[in-house]
Amino acid sequence: MEDLLLLIHRIPYPPNKGDKIRSYHLLKHLAQSYRVHLATFVDDPDDWQHVARVEALCASSHFAKLHPLRARVRSLGALFGNRSLSLDYYRDASTKQWVDQAVQKHKIARVLVFSSAMAQYADAYPGMRRVVDFCDVDSDKWRQYAEQKSWPMNMLYRHEAKQLLAYERRVARDYDAALFVSQPEADLFRQLAPESVDRIGHFNNGVDTEYFSPLPPSNSPYQPGEQAVVFTGAMDYWPNVDAVQWFANDIFPQLRARFPALHFYIVGARPSAPVTALGSLPGVTVTGTVPDVRPYILHADVAVAPLRIARGIQNKVLEAMAMASRVVVSPQALEGIDATPGTELILADGAPAFVAAVAELLETRNATIGPAARRRVETQYSWPSNLACIGEQLECS
Template identity: 70%
Template sequence: MDNLLLLVHRIPYPPNKGDKIRSYHLLKHLAQHYRVHLATFVDDEDDWQHVPRLEAMAASCHFAPLNTKMARVRSLGALLGNRSLSLDYYRDAGLRQWVGDTVRREGITRIVVFSSAMAQYAEPYPDARRVIDFVDVDSDKWRQYAEKKSWPMSMLYAHEARQLLAYERRVALACDAALFVSAPEAELFRALAPESAARIGHFSNGVDTAYFSPEGAYPDPYAAGVQALVFTGAMDYWPNIDAVTWFAEEVLPAVRARHPQAVFYIVGARPASEVQQLAGLPGVVVTGTVPDVRPYVAHAALCVAPLRIARGIQNKVLEAMAMARTVVVSPQALEGIEAKAGRELLLAADAPAFIAAVNQALAAPDDAMGLAARATVEQLYGWNSHLSRVCTLLEADRPVRKEA
């Protein structure tokens, strides 16, 4: 097997955890075709337990510890230098040295980059074939943050949107292929970076349908009689914080007025202080970290994804669909997912629409919708069929082109 370098911003394990799902399956797929040398950061002490599993999958690994508080402070220096905060946040001399040593020792000629911030470690090697999986247009996410926040955070986020977009454009032009999580995400970046249009493509997320199966024997985490409305996700992530806060304050009271047994469960690790405060509201439960989200999804009356800021494909929606649950989604949460509103899920664009959709679904549960959702995921969201595109691009002949 040929050698390949894989650069990932967060340790790609466990395989069914939020933003690690895509990177894990990417690693797993690449390891079937190459001797993979993995460089990644560990930003959660809990994640060190997963190191042996990843070492078994890869030919060699480098795990760089990342102190998130120190990284935030360090990244502020980017403001003075007109650089992207994200690049400074993930800047590490030890990781850079390991990458250089590995490229030389192993004769690396193929590099896969996962997320824009890791591209800085592939820049010194223009002779290698380089494919970047941006996943989302992160710069546009920062732009949305700037629009939602007040000064001075709006200024900070606007700075990051500008600087990161400039870097994304530079990276896309230098790499042999730039991939995103969905066709709409790729189309957005083509509009922002027309000079790289020919290199831009996408591959969708998939779902492990054997793991996220409605047939499992999951213990019921809810009290008898509760109609659980469930949101899953990392709860220190601002779009998720915004979504659950909005739902708890603007939607849930009206739902509980008609369905007093309805309880909103916010299921996810590292709940921010704003999320923890929501537990003081009637009918809101904040679980924090749970060993397995599947019982919460399997026994939910309804899953909700009321995201108002989103980029790419929402794994939480696909996983709930795979478990044959009815899901109520915002237009932002539906973006990039091939599902028909009214058949495989419910779509609601504002608070009155969410209230109406949730009330209707609680009053008249529709098992057929969950079954249709499961069938769609089985048909369209298998990992291997999507990931084969990455290997195709890695093996394609490099076109003759001007230097970026």
């Protein structure tokens, strides 16, 4: 086996948690063909319990403790130096030292970088075969934030959008391949970085269809007699916060007026203060962290993804589809997912359309959409087939 350096911004475990899904399956896939030397950060105290599981997949590893508040404060210095805040956020001397020593000790000739901020640790090795999985066009996410926020945050977000895009373009230009999570993300970056068109590609996320399955059945977490609409996701992530605020305030009251037994469940870890406040609204429940999100998806009458800001592929949509749920999505949440609206899920653009779509599903209990969604995921979103291109990119000369 050859040695491979793998750089990931957050510990890639647990494998069913948000942005860790893709990185975990990457690590697991690469460990079958390479001796993997992993450098990553741990920014959640609860995640230290997963270190042993990740170490077992690696030939060597380095886990750097990251304090989110301290990192945010430290990254503000980038505002005065025309640098990306994201790079300063993840800049760490111990990680750089470990990477340099690992490269020298094991004579590593290949590196896979997961997320743009980690490329700073591979920039010093132009002689390596370097592949970056950007996942999303993060700079465009910051641009969207700037459009939604008022001063002074819009100024900060515009700075980050500009500086991070400049760095993303440099990485794509200098590296051997730049990959994204979907065709639309890759197409967008081709427009933003035309000098690197030939290096830009993508591979879709997958879904663990054995884990996210409608079988075996589980006990319902909902109260007898109530109808449930569910949203799942990390609830300290601003696009998710914006989505549930919009749904709870502008969409759900109209639905509850028609369906008095309807309840809106917001299921996800680390709910921010604005999300927690939604729990005081009639019929809205904010669960916080739950032991297992699957019963909430399986027993909901409708799963919703009303995102107005989004980049890349929404795992929450694929997971609900894999569980044969009836899913209503915004255009932003559907971006990058190859599914047929009206057959495998319902597309709703705007509050009136969301009200109409959810109401129709509650009234008709359409029995065909869920199984069709499950079939789509099984045939098109397999991790082994989608990850096959990684080895090809790493081995190209």
